[in-house]
Amino acid sequence: MKDSSVKAPARATRRGTKAADAVPPAAVAPRGDTAPTTGTRRKKAPVQVRAQLLQAASDIATDQGVPAVTLDAVAERAGVTKGALQYHFANKQGLLDALFEQTLERFEQQMHARIEKGVAEGAPQHGAAARAYLHTTIDEASPAASTNVLRVLVAAMMTDPAIRERYAAPMRKWTRPDPLPLEAAARLMICRLAADGLWISDLLGYQNMPPRLRDEVVRQLEQLALAKR
Structure with missing residues (x-):
């Protein structure tokens, strides 16, 4: 009869190692001092974006007049995409109405x-x-x-x-x-x-x-x- 008392811990160690290896990285909570900070960007709240767009439209109107208030110009000045602007204002008239x-x-x-x-x-x-x-x-x-x-x-x-x-x-x-x-x-x-x-x-x-x-x-x-x- 073979003595398995020595090999048993080895098998347990191998099982433990495999179990640990099977845990996906995402399931392991990173320590607070090692959490990644790069590549993450917090989205601005819609209210903040809307206020930014109206301020940009206000600045353009004041500097260049109402005809210069176009969707492209306002989006560029506010630093947002035209799609983000149109989420709040479908067209120039809607933007001017909100500004007024x-x-x-x-x-x-x-x-x-x-x-x-x-x-x-x-x-x-x-x-x-x-x-x-x-x-x-x-x-x-x-x-x-x-x-x-x-x-x-x-x-x-x-x-x-x-x-x-x-x-x-x-x-x-x-x-x-x-x-x-x-x-x-x-x-x-x-x-x-x-x-x-x-x-x-x-x-x-x-x-x-x-x-x-x-x-x-x-x-x-x-x-x-x-x-x-």
Whole structure:
């Protein structure tokens, strides 16, 4: 009778080795300090990509005008593929609509913020919307003001009837007459029209008004918006 007590451990060792060899590499969890970091790229969230595309469209429109806002140009500027762009915007019109909607939302947010700030500081409620429109329209420091994209889009409305027809309606709510007696409503309308005149003259570049004179014009328009009679 053969003694198998010596060979048994050897057979167990061979079985253990084969079992270990059979485990696929993917099933073995790598140690934290040896995990591979190359070749992996995290995809950007759709919301982030959409914001990137709108920012690229905004930059192109501001720098070169609305006609320069093409799908290829926006995709290249945003650093994404044209297919990724079309996942969010099927065509140029859809992109422009989203850009215009975003610009209007930011403008309205600024107006509401100015009205709320005025109320908190004890400013009279009379003429609050007109004063907010005045300052939001002529504000050159804020990126959400009409000094950037909104001005470019409105400039396009002046020359393109299709753009004008498409976007004029949502803008009318900012300039609709106040529900006040005729004289008071007229004064507030004059304030809004003067604000439009200020930024349009800046847009066209034909008015070189000294800063002190411009400040005084704004101050008098504020007073006009405060007057009840």
